[in-house]
Amino acid sequence: MEMIKIENLHKSYAKLEVIKGIDLTIKSGEVVCIIGPSGSGKSTVLRCINRLETPTSGRIIVDGKDIMDPSTDINHVRTEAGMVFQQFNLFPHMTVLDNVILGPLKVRKIARNNAESLGLSLLEKVGLADKAKNYPEQLSGGQKQRVAIARALSLKPKVILFDEPTSALDPELVGEVLEVMKKLAAEGMTMVVVTHEMGFARDVADRVIFIDQGVIQEENSPREFFSSPKNPRLRDFLGKVA
Ligand code: ADP
Numbered sequence: 001m002e003m004i005k006i007e008n009l010h011k012s013y014a015k016l017e018v019i020k021g022i023d024l025t026i027k028s029g030e031v032v033c034i035i036g037p038s039g040s041g042k043s044t045v046l047r048c049i050n051r052l053e054t055p056t057s058g059r060i061i062v063d064g065k066d067i068m069d070p071s072t073d074i075n076h077v078r079t080e081a082g083m084v085f086q087q088f089n090l091f092p093h094m095t096v097l098d099n100v101i102l103g104p105l106k107v108r109k110i111a112r113n114n115a116e117s118l119g120l121s122l123l124e125k126v127g128l129a130d131k132a133k134n135y136p137e138q139l140s141g142g143q144k145q146r147v148a149i150a151r152a153l154s155l156k157p158k159v160i161l162f163d164e165p166t167s168a169l170d171p172e173l174v175g176e177v178l179e180v181m182k183k184l185a186a187e188g189m190t191m192v193v194v195t196h197e198m199g200f201a202r203d204v205a206d207r208v209i210f211i212d213q214g215v216i217q218e219e220n221s222p223r224e225f226f227s228s229p230k231n232p233r234l235r236d237f238l239g240k241v242a
């Protein structure tokens with residue numbers, strides 16, 4: 001079953017055309033990693049999927065709903081497609097637990113005690129149950145990102161979009177975040193992951209996509225993608241990052 005279907009996506013910022021015709025289908029349970037140089041449009045694609053940006057043209061279907069259709073509830077689309085950002089985006093004045101349960105309280109309007117037990121179970125899942133009462137500033141970057149993942153899970157999304165989730169972390173903290181992501185993948189979560197972590201892409205992705213100059217230049221199983229890249233720009237890119 002198709003979780004996300006993108007057809008001929010174009011996106012311009014004023015006169016700058018950033019996405020120049022992208023087609024991409026992601027099946028339920030699939031993990032797709034997107035790699036590519038800085039400025040190539042990776043974040044823009046993710047942000048179009050949950051309507052943080054409005055596509056200039058094209059079609060995006062998320063879980064059967066056309067997100068451009070005026071009758072589609074955008075807030076509902078955002079609950080279906082959770083997002084994890086490079087910079088965590090936690091609220092500094094709220095405890096870890098309150099950060100995690102904000103969505104369930106505000107969007108789902110569930111009772112506080114139910115939200116708290118949900119939040120604690122999600123914190124347990126990311127290995128941070130003991131930090132529930134702490135504030136974000138008391139956590140390491142890796143812990144903050146794991147809280148952000150718990151928060152993304154709190155609305156029970158159908159897919160999670162990760163935008164360079166480990167790029168802001170000190171190298172020794174990257175592994176703990178990737179471990180949590182690996183666990184989610186193993187549980188069958190549908191994931192779209194923009195990343196520079198080639199090891200993660202190789203081990204966890206079902207498919208790897210190379211975006212450059214606003215188009216998909218190459219798309220393959222991780223094995224083929226890394227062992228026999230065909231596009232010269234991808235070969236050049238892999239040569240620089242590997
Ligand atoms: P990536 O995530 O691959 O680094 P982005 O999708 O963030 O690339 O950006 C692609 C291009 O679009 C870049 O040239 C960037 O400067 C430009 N861009 C991104 N967001 C905006 C915006 N809100 N307004 C204008 N230009 C933008």
Ligand code: MG
Nearest residue numbers: 042043044163
């Ligand atoms: Mg980006």
